[in-house]
Amino acid sequence: MTITKDHIGGLLFLGLSVVYGYYAYDIRMFPGDQFEPFNAQTVPVALAWIGSIIAILMLATASKHSADRLTFVGLDLALVAKLMLLVWLFAQALQWLGFLLSTIGFLLVGYWLLGERRLKTLLLASVPFALLFWFLLAQVLAIYLAPGRIWQWLLGV
Amino acid sequence: MWDGIFTGLETAVAPFNLMMVVVGCFAGTFIGMLPGLGPISAVALMIPITYGLDPASGIILMAGVYYGAVFGGSTSSILINAPGCASTVVTAFDGYPLAQKGQAGKALALAAYCSFTGGTIGALILLVAAPALATVSLSFQSSDYFALMVLGLTAVAAFSGKGQVLKALAMTVFGLMIATVGTDAISGIPRFTFGNIDLIDGISFLLLAMATFALAEVVMSVLKGNHRVEDAPMDMSSLGSMKLSKEEVKNIAPTATRSSLFGFLVGVLPGAGATIAAFLAYGVERNLSPRAIKDKFGKGALRGLAAPEAANNAASTGSFVPLLTLGIPGSGTTAIMLGALIAYGIQPGPRLFVDNPDVFWSVIISMYFGNLVLLILNLPLIPYISRLLVIPKPILIPLILFFSITGVYLVSFNSFDIELMAIITIIALLLRLLNFPMAPMLLGFILGGMFENNLSRALIISDGSLAFIWQRPLTLLIMCLAVVVLLMPVIGRFVGWRRLQGKASMMVADKGEG
Structure with a gap:
């Protein structure tokens, strides 16, 4: 059957x-x-x-x-698993590192996983974007973004 | 009615709301152009932004994004033969061959004019039909509503395509099951929370919509390795003229009008939507055309491009009729809008017309503005908007993932939601691989609460008896319609089988005579 x-x-x-x-x-x-x-x-x-x-x-x-029949031929299961793991890690990082650093990390690793290897592109597409997005949320829209537990422990903020 | 129209006009022409239409159309066009991301994902991505706006502005923005995404889908269909969404697949049949002949500009202009015609005719019918239907539906009782929910849910399954009916029904039930997670609104008892505090409020609609559409759509393209495939390069310098000759306009006008009316009617049917409207309009127009033109279909026929474009836009407008008047969404996209309206504390349905006339009328009027914006602003700017598509996919995909995740996080500020999103995305991927449609699940989830409330009210009024189904003629009529809709695929199969049997017996008889 x-x-x-x-x-x-x-x-x-x-x-x-x-x-x-x-x-x-x-x-x-x-x-x-x-x-x-x-x-x-x-x-x-x-x-x-x-x-x-x-x-x-x-x-x-x-x-x-x-x-x-269900077939997995030609499907990049490993990459999807890595991306989902990255999403889970981003959720953890948000609590520990805060929004800005987590975003930079998420984007850097995300680009790298999908095949981008040029360091200049990796940095240009993540750091300025994350800074701008953080500035828009925290400074322009005045949305409170928790700084992350690690900073609270280290700096007492 | 005129008071309402003026209130709506006043709201729609407020500078901020006009800006929302323009922003929505632009954002929608861009997202819709990205292959794989359709209007549902585009509207889902906009929800977090609309939470900060007032209800009328929020829904105007979403309507603009909806139109823009359908238009954007047509653009990528014509230019690179990669439909942004299912409803524009038919556009590529004749649009892409036209582009290959060096008439991309003409094809884009024709698509925009026909979309405008479809949208305009749709908006005009909506202007008349919606209040009339809303007035009638004011007399509806909870049993009628319950019957309407059953009709809406079964219709979505029935229109889901050959061999998909049971799967769509299963997904509808799955959506209803997810809606029961959390505190029961009637008794206050927690259900299926397994002691997890994060589940007490249930699963957020935004989270489910993002995970099953925006996120799952992008991850699915990664799973299939589409991020490694380069799209066909777009040569914007050879778009060609965007002008249509008088002869061509004369030739196409009846097609656009016919397809608009037809598309609107199909769009009104719950679950049918723009995709079915586009396919049917293309088929009808092909059959109506004279032999010489019929042969050109699929090779760059202007009528073949005009029909689906007019139909899918008119159907998009038509799908607002059941949403605004009955509170039952006609498509996946309007299901998301329903969820957003409920989040605003607005209950779409016949009372919307009375309680929130500004929302009701401004949505209808801004739809017309949306079509105008697409025609006047988007069309000339297409070469520039398309340049955004040159962002390489390894950069674009993580950005879309990021926007989907933060869209949910910035509403709840709870990282558990992100973890739940990842889990739901994996489930959605598996279901997609097994050919389960996603829209019925979202519809079941959104209608779940209302479904349970109306059923409980009807049962309590009739003292626990199911007699409420046949005691009110209207409830009985709607329930009968639901049964007919549900049985339609079975009847269709039976008719097809009988036809085959008839043909087979005729062939046997012919052979016997021979």
């Missing part, structure tokens, strides 16, 4: 609906709410059932052509 994208999609959605349904029945309610015509569980439980039915229909009507 050929496992196609439709099969994987149907199975994933069935799994999601079952897990969602399990937690839907777990939603706490106020005493007596279970006798009300509508409570916090009504819609989630209904969605779990509808989702399961759709998933089963998806599996039943799934394409069996080998052309519809």
Whole structure:
């Protein structure tokens, strides 16, 4: 049997609906709410059932052509993983280093990951941009940007 | 109505709002030109900026970006055969061959004139149709609204294309599921938060829109290695003349008018949108054309360019009808605008016409201004705006990523949102690889809250009985429509199968006779 994208999609959605349904029945309610015509569980439980039915229909009507198989050939998964890691690191850096340094770091590494190797371009496209953007936010629009915990520790600001 | 129009006109011609139209059209044109980034991503990228504006200015800016992005998509379709969005794919069929013949200027001008015609006719119909529909829908009750939500959600799935109906339905349900995360608005009980304080308020609409469209779109292009592919160079010096002869205008005018009316009607249907309108208008115009012109379609026919351009702009305007009058978005882009309006504390729907006439009318009037700006300002500036596209992709992609992330961060100032964005982007990528459409999920998510509120109200009024579905004729009618829309793909398949069976039996009979 050929496992196609439709099969994987149907199975994933069935799994999601079952897990969602399990937690839907777990939603706490106020005493007596279970006798009300509508409570916090009504819609989630209904969605779990509808989702399961759709998933089963998806599996039943799934394409069996080998052309519809999921393939990762030609996809740059490693680069995407690196970019997503960079996004996560940017989130951490914002708390520790502050907006300006995090932005410079994010852009520098981002350009480098995507193949830009010229040092001059790397610096020109990141440092002035980050400075300008920071100035616009913090000075012109007067938006408070936390300086980062590391500066608070080191300089006590 | 005239009072409203004057209020809207007054708001729309305020210098700041006029500036918003111009800025929106320019920004939209630029973003729309970038291959892969369509109007949905363009509007999503603008949301954080609009949070700092008043509702009328914010929605005017987004409407300008919407038009600009559709126009920008046409430009890259014509110049480099790389449609910026799905609705301008058809534009490339005849636009690019024209550009190759050295008539890029003429093709761009024609696209702009037809977009203007489509937008103008659309705006004029909207001016009359929207208030009329809003007046009727003032009598709607919660059961009718619930039925309307069901219709909107099923229609999106039904129009999603062959073999996609179940996937679109699944994504709609997924969106509704995501909408249940956070504190239940009715009982105040937290649901699916797993003890995480950051999830108590639920998942932000902006975060979801950015992660599933702007961010996922860019990361998808990286995944496919598109950042390494150089776009075809644009030779701006050989655009050619932008003038159309009298004969050509005469020839195209009926096409543009027909396609505009047709596009508007398709745009009004929830879920159909500009892409379907453009494809259908192209097909209709091809069939209506005389044999000699029909053969030119696909090789640089002016009619083949005029039809989809007029239709997709008119459809973009048409998709505002269900948004402004019923509070149900007709497309992914208007779904994002609905989310933005709700964030402003404005509830689109029949009450918008009464409670916020300035927003209602200024949006309609600024749409017309938007079309005017595209024609007068954008068209002559296309050679200059296009130069921005020479920014190399290794520089452009991290910048778009940065704007998407900071757009969300600068609203909540919570780095957890960025982490959640990364997770949702990865899920969205996987779903895209499995051919799941994204727009139905966003629609389900945005309508989720209203869907649950109206269902609860209707159920409580009818004391827990589902009889509310058939007790009110209007609710029953809308529910029947939803069922028909849902069954349409199945009926279509059955009809196709019967036709094939009929042909097969005729062939067997012919062979028998032979």
